Amino acid sequence: MATPLTADRLLAALRAEGVTVVEHPGWRTHDRNGAGAWGPVTGVMIHHTVSSGTASTVAMCSDGYTGLPGPLCHGVIAKDGTVHLVSAGRANHAGGGDPSVLKAVAGETYGDRPPAPRAHQGSPNAVDGNSRFYGFECVNLGNGADPWPAAQLDAIERVSAALCRAHGWGAKSVIGHLEWSDWKSDPKGFGMPVMRRRVQTRLNKAPARPAPAPGAGKPAAPRLQPFPGTSFFRAETSSPVITAMGRRLVAEGCSAYAVGPGPRWSEADRRSYAKWQHKLGFRGSDADGVPGAVSWNALKVPYTR
Incomplete structure (x- = not known):
């Protein structure tokens, strides 16, 4: 056992x-x-x-x-x-x-x-x-x-x-x-x-993944945006990171946007992110729409300069 x-x-x-x-x-x-x-x-x-x-x-x-x-x-x-x-x-x-x-x-x-x-x-x-x-x-x-x-x-x-x-x-x-x-x-x-x-x-054999298709190369892992911290997400924040996040939320079917998404953190961003947290299984105060490290890493926001 x-x-x-x-x-x-x-x-x-x-x-x-x-x-x-x-x-x-x-x-x-x-x-x-x-x-x-x-x-x-x-x-x-x-x-x-x-x-x-x-x-x-x-x-x-x-x-x-x-x-x-x-x-x-x-x-x-x-x-x-x-x-x-x-x-x-x-x-x-x-x-x-x-x-x-x-x-x-x-x-x-x-x-x-x-x-x-x-x-x-x-x-x-x-x-x-x-x-x-x-x-x-x-x-x-x-x-x-x-x-x-x-x-x-x-x-x-x-x-x-x-x-x-x-x-x-x-x-x-x-x-x-x-x-x-x-x-x-x-x-x-x-x-x-x-x-x-x-x-x-x-x-009886060593574990092995299925062989890739002939001619297929190993794709480079996409660079992801690191979690910027909870304090980043406030009304005065305007950043392309917010836009990239919003686009990922839309792609995941978690949009509460009427227009956008745009670079300034808004109530629509918060409600959209709350939908994402619910999709991941978070409930109550863990699904308040403010990004945390676990849900952010799961969203896989592309790196933005």
């Missing part, structure tokens, strides 16, 4: 394994830690969503639904292989499961499959899987007929390997929900033993 990765380390581990990651607003602090323990972690659990469509599925997995509040996983693996992160803490994905399975996974002591589960949520001897497993929901109807594209299976492999590599686990630390609870059937449409073999093959 291991201490869960921080949000930064989780993101770095996935990217190092070549995973294409989308960060859902507020995912770093969106969790169910108030409902129970998060960790020590034992492994990775793979699910199917019984849904279609990336945007609606990500929203559901982030927000939850009646009777089951979100987040419902740590990441959503789309059909195109993109992984949408929605949480870095405890998530409502595994529920109760079999203690013999937990022991076998923690020790990686089983053969082709863990012991058949004989427990589920509400069983007298069930153990809390939400505190012990990272969970990834894969967009699939779960009917055995909905296809699993190669890009999606590759992403499942990479995500699983990334977390195993980060914690020093083998592929036997990766299981399906159906291997945890006798009530569950996910993921349906591919076999977890085959996926574990894929994961172990990847773990």
Whole structure:
């Protein structure tokens, strides 16, 4: 068992394994830690969503639904292989499961499959899987007929390997929900033993990102405007930095401008920036429209002389 990765380390581990990651607003602090323990972690659990469509599925997995509040996983693996992160803490994905399975996974002591589960949520001897497993929901109807594209299976492999590599686990630390609870059937449409073999093959090699397209050079990282400090944002400030910020807010769909944006800090700037803070998941006094270092760095304002 291991201490869960921080949000930064989780993101770095996935990217190092070549995973294409989308960060859902507020995912770093969106969790169910108030409902129970998060960790020590034992492994990775793979699910199917019984849904279609990336945007609606990500929203559901982030927000939850009646009777089951979100987040419902740590990441959503789309059909195109993109992984949408929605949480870095405890998530409502595994529920109760079999203690013999937990022991076998923690020790990686089983053969082709863990012991058949004989427990589920509400069983007298069930153990809390939400505190012990990272969970990834894969967009699939779960009917055995909905296809699993190669890009999606590759992403499942990479995500699983990334977390195993980060914690020093083998592929036997990766299981399906159906291997945890006798009530569950996910993921349906591919076999977890085959996926574990894929994961172990990847773990036997050094991590590597996908090769760039032929002739593609590495683009230079754009120079970004450093955070000028909270005191910079006041009525008397007139600067091209304010204009550059406003243009980025417009590009992010966070505009409250009737005209502009322009170089002088205004109420329209403040209201537009508050929209950006809300998009990132900030609330209350943290979303007052006055830029702070975290939200500013996330906005990626181009450098302006």
